[in-house]
Amino acid sequence: MKVKKLLAAALTGAMIFSLAACGSSSGGNSSKKTSKGTNGKNVGISMPTKSLERWNRDGSYLQKQFKDKGYGVSLTYSDNKIDQQVKDIEGLIADKVDLLVVAAIDGESLSQVLADAKDANIPVISYDRLIMNTDAISYYVSFDNYKVGTLQGEFIKDKLDLDNAAGPFNIEFTAGDPADNNAKFFFNGAMDVLKPYIKSGKLVVPSGQTEFDQVATAQWDTSKAMSRFQNILGSYYSDGKQLDAAVCSNDSTALGVTQAIASDYAGKNSILITGQDGDEANLKNIVDGKQTMTVYKAVANEAVATLDLGVKLLSGEKPDEGLIKDSGWSFDCSYDTKSYDNGKGVVPSYLLVPTVVTKENIQKELVDTKYYTMDDKGYPHPAN
Numbered sequence: 001m002k003v004k005k006l007l008a009a010a011l012t013g014a015m016i017f018s019l020a021a022c023g024s025s026s027g028g029n030s031s032k033k034t035s036k037g038t039n040g041k042n043v044g045i046s047m048p049t050k051s052l053e054r055w056n057r058d059g060s061y062l063q064k065q066f067k068d069k070g071y072g073v074s075l076t077y078s079d080n081k082i083d084q085q086v087k088d089i090e091g092l093i094a095d096k097v098d099l100l101v102v103a104a105i106d107g108e109s110l111s112q113v114l115a116d117a118k119d120a121n122i123p124v125i126s127y128d129r130l131i132m133n134t135d136a137i138s139y140y141v142s143f144d145n146y147k148v149g150t151l152q153g154e155f156i157k158d159k160l161d162l163d164n165a166a167g168p169f170n171i172e173f174t175a176g177d178p179a180d181n182n183a184k185f186f187f188n189g190a191m192d193v194l195k196p197y198i199k200s201g202k203l204v205v206p207s208g209q210t211e212f213d214q215v216a217t218a219q220w221d222t223s224k225a226m227s228r229f230q231n232i233l234g235s236y237y238s239d240g241k242q243l244d245a246a247v248c249s250n251d252s253t254a255l256g257v258t259q260a261i262a263s264d265y266a267g268k269n270s271i272l273i274t275g276q277d278g279d280e281a282n283l284k285n286i287v288d289g290k291q292t293m294t295v296y297k298a299v300a301n302e303a304v305a306t307l308d309l310g311v312k313l314l315s316g317e318k319p320d321e322g323l324i325k326d327s328g329w330s331f332d333c334s335y336d337t338k339s340y341d342n343g344k345g346v347v348p349s350y351l352l353v354p355t356v357v358t359k360e361n362i363q364k365e366l367v368d369t370k371y372y373t374m375d376d377k378g379y380p381h382p383a384n
């Protein structure tokens with residue numbers, strides 16, 4: 001296993017080093033015509049936005065992976081605008097790309113444009129977020145999204161020692177974008193761990209907001225998360241009530257919640273705050289003790305899995321779990337044919353494994369793996 005890890009580190013290091021050289025994407029909202037690669041094929045990659053940090057890394061890694069294999073690549077970012085993403089994908093289809101890799105802004109909004117892709121015999125990989133209500137999707141590549149949530153829930157359970165401590169503890173929830181199919185998986189994963197403690201009274205939710213629709217955050221927007229949490233603190237904690245934990249489904253919402261606590265929470269106690277993605281500002285907050293954990297997903301590996309799946313698809317194969325067995329990947333991945341029904345049927349999925357990152361293991365999980373570098377103040381920065 002050690003050899004594999006060293007190989008992975010070397011690969012990541014090499015990818016990161018050369019990412020700077022491979023130049024930026026055809027980015028922005030429009031995609032220039034995609035030239036065929038040296039292997040005579042080209043790939044269209046549609047990312048949702050640059051404003052949420054992780055997608056910049058996804059786009060770079062995916063572009064690098066396919067370019068290195070000789071594919072022409074057109075990478076688009078749609079500024080979190082649904083109609084723009086439809087236009088961008090239409091442009092990629094018009095460019096006659098041989099494969100589409102799509103991370104949807106709104107999983108319900110691409111049925112028509114992907115029907116056009118299907119008519120053009122373009123295979124589509126649904127990347128990271130499941131695209132709904134279309135039979136045009138060949139495969140789904142993501143992380144185990146439910147596991148992301150259970151890791152957050154178990155972190156709170158362990159840190160508060162809910163099985164042994166007297167309690168009760170006060171907790172609030174902040175979930176993600178209702179348009180993002182992942183968001184419910186994250187929320188349900190955490191809630192399924194914590195619900196028994198809410199039921200028993202060990203955990204109390206003073207705002208009473210425990211349903212997904214009550215705690216969701218449109219577009220994962222930091223300022224929306226912040227103002228909602230300011231309202232909660234003003235309405236339910238102004239009597240001096242102690243807040244013990246805030247479950248946030250990702251780092252952009254955790255940033256807003258942390259800002260709300262800094263500005264509107266009178267208590268002096270440290271509050272357990274969860275997140276996801278390892279965004280730079282949140283890692284700084286974790287080092288500074290303002291956030292307690294993030295669930296890290298090595299999107300470099302998600303890109304490797306997407307590439308290897310794409311290569312098989314482009315050679316007319318329909319891989320199954322054999323792709324994993326024969327891959328030589330340095331990371332764990334499962335093949336799932338049950339969990340992700342997109343409304344037109346279960347989409348075969350390759351699910352990578354997320355990791356809990358805290359102040360204690362940032363060096364090991366993020367810096368030693370070469371995904372991040374550490375500056376002289378002890379703050380991590382994305383390596384690419």
Ligand code: GAL
Nearest residue numbers: 052128129180182220250277
């Ligand atoms: C989700 C993604 C997460 C989260 C969010 C914001 O779909 O899986 O990493 O950060 O979008 O982009």
